[in-house]
Amino acid sequence: MAEKKPTVLIIRDGWGVNPGGKRTAKKDGNASLLASTPYHDDLLKKYPKGSVSASGLDVGLPDGQMGNSEVGHLNLGAGRVVYQDLTRINKSIEDGEIAKNRVLKTAFNKAKKGKVLHLIGLVSDGGVHSHQDQLIALAKIARENGVEEIWVHAITDGRDTSPTGGAEYLSYVEDELAKYGARIVTVIGRYYAMDRDKRWERTKIAWDAIVYGKGKKKDILASEAVAEMYKQDKTDEFLLPMTFYRHDAKRINDGDVVLWFNFRADRARQISEAFLTKPRFTGFKTGRRPNVHYVTLTEYDETYKVPVVFKPELLKNVLGEVVAKAGKKQMRIAETEKYPHVTYFFNGGKEKPNKGEDRYIVPSPKVATYDLQPEMSAPEVMDTVVDKLKGYDLCILNFANPDMVGHTGVVDAAMKACETIDDGVRRVTEETLRLGGKLLITADHGNCEKMINADGSPHTAHTTNLVHAIYVAEDHAKFTVSDGILADIAPTLLDMMKVKPSAEMTGKSLLKKS
Known part of the structure; x- marks a missing residue:
């Protein structure tokens, strides 16, 4: 079979462009600039480049809201601005439509019959997986519908927000929940409750806390308990479970209502599977699973047969579909x-592969935090691409390191991550050019370019910074690259492939003939 001339999209996840540049690199902990990245430096000198917006209104989020991996990949693949669940749900709350939602009304009717409504989710204003104001709105509506027992199982953040912001978030939420007779009964860090990499030993700790009340028993406010943990050098992401209220009682019982209020699916799935997988769940020993009415704020998996408050809006004719219809x-x-980002999210929230779409997943290393292995599994990803690339017209490649290591707040490790990726980009680029192909190098959002806050504390969250768009090809001298938004990436790739974009794509090709 003849070798193809591939078009390659390299997504350097979490590699943004800090406007301070070299001037503020050390102060900001700008790992991508502090690292030794000779190949990246050469690319910027030799090839046409532009800047792409990956946050706020440009990706369907509220103005000023940082982007994230789910949002970024949705926009990258869709070729249009995709209005996000955060925005949809906020609007529904603001205009009062959420109070009329039939799924919620049914759930609350079940909960007020002597049962408990359990609200599970991430409590912060990060806006990546959830938002605390949406939790408060749900508690308010539940109370208005006659629900008396409203228990919140709070997952602390420390990753999309400050590592020690949780106590303040919980204090605010406690005051608001009290207005509606709701209370926080569990606190646990997202490291345990929101794992997405099948580290079931972590999920079991969260399950035992949420379902059975296993954890440090506290008789003070949740916010006070978390503040105490900071004095022991514990941070939000890694908090072991603490329980509050009715220490002698099993938390979740038959007939109760469980409502996950995360709007992002990927990190809410593992606990959901422990509740929902039938006839038998094999991830860990659950004990007897309570028979509950299970509801999710958005669709976590199309195979889950549960009520969904906000059903997905179908995205038609995204990049993968257009390429498949062209016979590529x-x-x-x-x-x-x-992996979910280059498949499910990039395909507009559809799990099933397109015709002619092959998927390669490389297991991430089993380490506690990725600063311990900042190269992650990038070498194996590189090897696979170089080995398989010749058989494809299009390759969508994600290097996870800048984002995942950036979230640790360890600058030296993030520098190593960027250096690893620089070698990966070199290897993939050289193979692509050898095959006569073309590349577009970008990111889904910023992260590793700012890892230190103004007060010197670690910055572990995403940023609102722009990201690169670099065009690499033999004919590079014939083109310039315009500035744009993530929705412009899919039309640009189709332009590179000489395939017509779909009518639904509102993005524009960034390539302009010079």
């Missing part, structure tokens, strides 16, 4: 941490 072969590749 495509590969998607990432390590475990970002």
